[in-house]
Amino acid sequence: RESCSPGCREVSSHMCNAIGVLHGGALMSFCDAALFVIAREHTFETTGRTYVTLSMNIDFMGRCREGALVLAGGEVVKVSSDKDLILVQGWAKAGGASGRVLCVFRGMLKFAPKVSPSEHNKAKGRRSKL
DSSP states (O other): OOOOOTTEEEOOGGGBOTTSBBOHHHHHHHHHHHHHHHTTTTSHHHHOOOEEEEEEEEEEOOOOBTTOEEEEEEEEEEEOTTSOEEEEEEEEEETSTTSEEEEEEEEEEEEOOOOOHHHHHHHHHHHHTO
């Protein structure tokens, strides 16, 4: 069996829907995590800056079943001049890099500065008064 890098995952039974196929939501969640693997040279692991997914879209193109190895890859398309936004596009394939395309996706990552617990509690209090 192929080894799994941070951008790959073996499909388990709990990730499959009623007809035994990888659930679209599970694939989308995997692709959301893959955005950060693809953009790792610009995010926390390398720069110490934390990001969140601002938006994401996905086009499903294929399917796979339990036991399949799903691999994601892609590229950083653009980083804003202030480095607060990162645009990423990618793909997920079943069976490794030369496998069948399951989907293509595109996402925008937004810089999210760390907030201290006291700042978080203040903001939470302001929201509850709305």
